[in-house]
């Protein structure tokens with residue numbers, strides 16, 4: 393299988409610590425029409441071009457029909473409707489007209505579908521929703537006309553390592569995750585959406601893996617997230633060592649006791665979730681509750697803003713699944729790296745600094761209003777004793793005034809426990825004043841690192857700056873934790889940094905009261921806490937805070953770590969996402 397051009401072992405940034413061995417499946421980007429396919433046709437070429445375009449459309453229609461037959465329920469319906477679009481005579485007419493005007497078949501298909509998409513978008517509502525399916529018809533048909541392999545997400549026939557240059561949040565969400573053994577992307581960073589979803593599901597993932605898409609499709613690869621490597625055709629020794637490590641991790645997962653240091657100082661261990669299914673999958677005691685419910689994940693595919701009536705049953709279902717445990721809900725964090733069709737401003741030059749998260753209240757106040765109304769209604773349906781366990785917080789709070797307005801709105805809807813995320817340096821610096829307005833805060837260290845270091849979290853080339861061990865980031869976390877201790881209010885961390893066992897010890901030493909992470913990361917963090925008394929966590933925090941650089945901060949904490957934890961969790965190596 394190995395070819396001369398094929399890279400041997402590809403390295404990137406590992407996400408989590410798990411590993412998988414499976415055949416590689418490539419996700420192909422939408423085809424680009426090359427310049428020679430864009431040249432005007434000679435009239436004598438038109439009949440052949442028309443035949444090629446018609447055949448491609450018919451084959452795409454047949455392909456979607458075949459996939460529909462194998463797909464369950466709603467997905468089958470969507471695929472059948474997509475097939476119908478490819479077979480639509482109106483589309484064929486528009487393509488014919490363009491070819492008769494002298495366009496090549498790929499350009500004609502592309503243009504005809506763009507025309508129909510524009511009409512549907514203008515019509516709005518359900519019509520507009522169909523434009524995504526038409527885009528898929530366009531990409532598949534153009535690829536066939538050009539003789540290229542089908543683009544987009546592959547149909548997975550068994551456990552597979554899915555490899556792409558990049559995956560959009562919607563791509564990742566629509567993968568058949570029961571068959572995804574691992575995710576590999578050439579771009580992205582350790583706090584990007586692919587990494588977050590992979591962590592959540594415990595799927596091994598390597599991002600920034602330059603050259604991974606050059607590994608031939610079908611090659612069996614070993615993906616080791618702990619070391620950030622993808623090894624084609626791995627030998628038995630590597631497979632055996634990965635298996636042994638997985639068994640060690642499974643043994644750790646058997647301890648489901650509440651999070652606490654060796655001397656019994658409690659640190660709530662919570663899970664980050666994006667869907668109700670995620671909450672249901674948590675099982676009875678893996679986490680002590682939900683520390684971050686990313687509600688925007690529920691609406692990634694929605695074209696229109698979900699109404700209060702649509703949202704209420706979803707939250708009611710989520711709270712029922714949490715069975716009275718703390719559930720920290722974040723109101724919609726739309727914009728920048730989490731685009732939602734109905735909430736994202738199209739014309740922003742700098743979306744990460746734009747109207748996103750809580751700031752949408754300036755342009756679309758009804759969005760927050762409807763969500764809080766739905767959350768309030770779902771909360772009121774709970775037994776009285778459980779209502780205070782629904783904690784609702786706003787993302788991207790920058791000032792105490794914003795915290796005050798948010799708290800007033802949330803409380804007006806009957807939400808008892810209201811909080812703010814601390815992910816903007818201005819908020820960390822004013823954490824005491826923000827805590828005067830709300831009941832708790834939660835540090836989003838992914839965004840806090842992005843905004844403190846002025847480094848785009850989606851730009852994997854800036855990973856060193858985005859490191860939560862950066863002294864400037866640690867100082868802001870420490871300032872926030874101090875404000876929590878002074879006001880005796882909870883300060884959680886729900887950014888990816890909480891899932892690093894070594895960082896979790898430092899955060900505990902800084903005074904953080906809860907750690908929320910993707911569920912598969914909980915056992916290692918629980919294990920690390922259990923082996924260190926609070927005094928040792930404090931010493932680690934102090935040592936990390938006084939280090940001049942991120943690697944030195946980590947090293948300073950590592951030197952004070954219990955040796956059995958360092959060995960078992962393999963903390964000695966280079967930091968991975």
Ligand SMILES: C=C(OP(=O)(O)O)C(=O)O
Nearest residue numbers: 836837838839886887888
């Ligand atoms: C938890 C966070 O939010 P998200 O990653 O969803 O933006 C964060 O920024 O740390």
